[in-house]
Amino acid sequence: MPRATVKRTVGTSSRSKREDILAAAADHFGRQGYEDTKWADIAADVGVGSTALYHYFESKLHCLFEIMLDTLSSFRTVFDDVTHSHERFEDGFVALLHANFELNEAEVARCRVLVAEQGRLSQPRATEREEEARQRARSRVRELETAWSNYLSRGMATGAIPEADPQLLTRAVLGFYNSVWHWYRPRGSLSLSDVDEFFVPRMLMIVGLAPAPAPRAVS
Amino acid sequence: MPRATVKRTVGTSSRSKREDILAAAADHFGRQGYEDTKWADIAADVGVGSTALYHYFESKLHCLFEIMLDTLSSFRTVFDDVTHSHERFEDGFVALLHANFELNEAEVARCRVLVAEQGRLSQPRATEREEEARQRARSRVRELETAWSNYLSRGMATGAIPEADPQLLTRAVLGFYNSVWHWYRPRGSLSLSDVDEFFVPRMLMIVGLAPAPAPRAVS
Numbered sequence: 001m002p003r004a005t006v007k008r009t010v011g012t013s014s015r016s017k018r019e020d021i022l023a024a025a026a027d028h029f030g031r032q033g034y035e036d037t038k039w040a041d042i043a044a045d046v047g048v049g050s051t052a053l054y055h056y057f058e059s060k061l062h063c064l065f066e067i068m069l070d071t072l073s074s075f076r077t078v079f080d081d082v083t084h085s086h087e088r089f090e091d092g093f094v095a096l097l098h099a100n101f102e103l104n105e106a107e108v109a110r111c112r113v114l115v116a117e118q119g120r121l122s123q124p125r126a127t128e129r130e131e132e133a134r135q136r137a138r139s140r141v142r143e144l145e146t147a148w149s150n151y152l153s154r155g156m157a158t159g160a161i162p163e164a165d166p167q168l169l170t171r172a173v174l175g176f177y178n179s180v181w182h183w184y185r186p187r188g189s190l191s192l193s194d195v196d197e198f199f200v201p202r203m204l205m206i207v208g209l210a211p212a213p214a215p216r217a218v219s
Numbered sequence: 220m221p222r223a224t225v226k227r228t229v230g231t232s233s234r235s236k237r238e239d240i241l242a243a244a245a246d247h248f249g250r251q252g253y254e255d256t257k258w259a260d261i262a263a264d265v266g267v268g269s270t271a272l273y274h275y276f277e278s279k280l281h282c283l284f285e286i287m288l289d290t291l292s293s294f295r296t297v298f299d300d301v302t303h304s305h306e307r308f309e310d311g312f313v314a315l316l317h318a319n320f321e322l323n324e325a326e327v328a329r330c331r332v333l334v335a336e337q338g339r340l341s342q343p344r345a346t347e348r349e350e351e352a353r354q355r356a357r358s359r360v361r362e363l364e365t366a367w368s369n370y371l372s373r374g375m376a377t378g379a380i381p382e383a384d385p386q387l388l389t390r391a392v393l394g395f396y397n398s399v400w401h402w403y404r405p406r407g408s409l410s411l412s413d414v415d416e417f418f419v420p421r422m423l424m425i426v427g428l429a430p431a432p433a434p435r436a437v438s
Contacts, residue, residue, distance in 0.1 A: 172417070172418065206421045
């Protein structure tokens, strides 16, 4: 995703404390898992006391929902940028699939957190700020799915891909894509470009676009 | 999966108390989510006190791991049954994909629990019984993936499907399959046979088996 988003490097002074906390939390959640991460670990990384974190987030869960929101927003930005910059559906769709694999390590961690903890988005929360963040994140998931679904419908309308239930096709393609983040680890035996090479042609098959020598997303 | 497993209907007296608890817990975890399910809810369903549950399981997490173990075992049984009963890879593989969509409502709930909570399998536990159950469940995931991977390799060796990294192909196919359980709900607008019809041909494309009029798994 985020060639289009501002890079977040731990320790950059131009970044706000809130962003530092989100980055440290995403890193911990991604490596240790959300459950096993303690507020204190995040606080130590950012160099503040545990109670100071509560100035920014009501709870660890509130922080998780804000990370999900940011991640979903980055995906949406990439979606809009890529689809608007290609006239033909075929070109835009291929570029979109590649763009979603253009991620740095911090972004991969966020994707992993998003897919690992997405179940929490369906459980209503008791406190106002948690519930408000949860609902915003949930709406953002729906908006992103609707954007994909409309885009696929456009591909069907122009005859680029065969007719199918656009909502189900969206779930299939995004489900296949998201499955990567359940097992992929940076600095393992596979690079993200290996994964891209394996998955993109298969994603194209799923929607019914024959795999062609694909133009790479702008890097 | 479990055409091959014993049907578990709540209240059947031939079933042990332990199985009653596992069934009630899987149902609750599937509907409310693991996090939001209380021991007391499960105890109430089974008609025992909360403390009596501890006779069978050390904790809610221990119970979760045992549900995962059972679910993975059912998948393995189906895998062995179906693959052994077809000589040609092409027939066996198609039958296997269909068989994995032959589920009743309780089995769908277990699949949902498995995919929603799979992240917990990578977090070591402090107590012996939890850790032992976690490790067994984790081994069972690996064994199942290895079985799929070997089977796909066999398909490659016989020329039924194109050469590819069998481990990566396994992750791709199983990841695509598992993604269904993140969103599918029984008694929604789609039946499982609608899902089967949509997903199986696309799973066949992913591995490189052209979608053909597929023989249905024995029902």
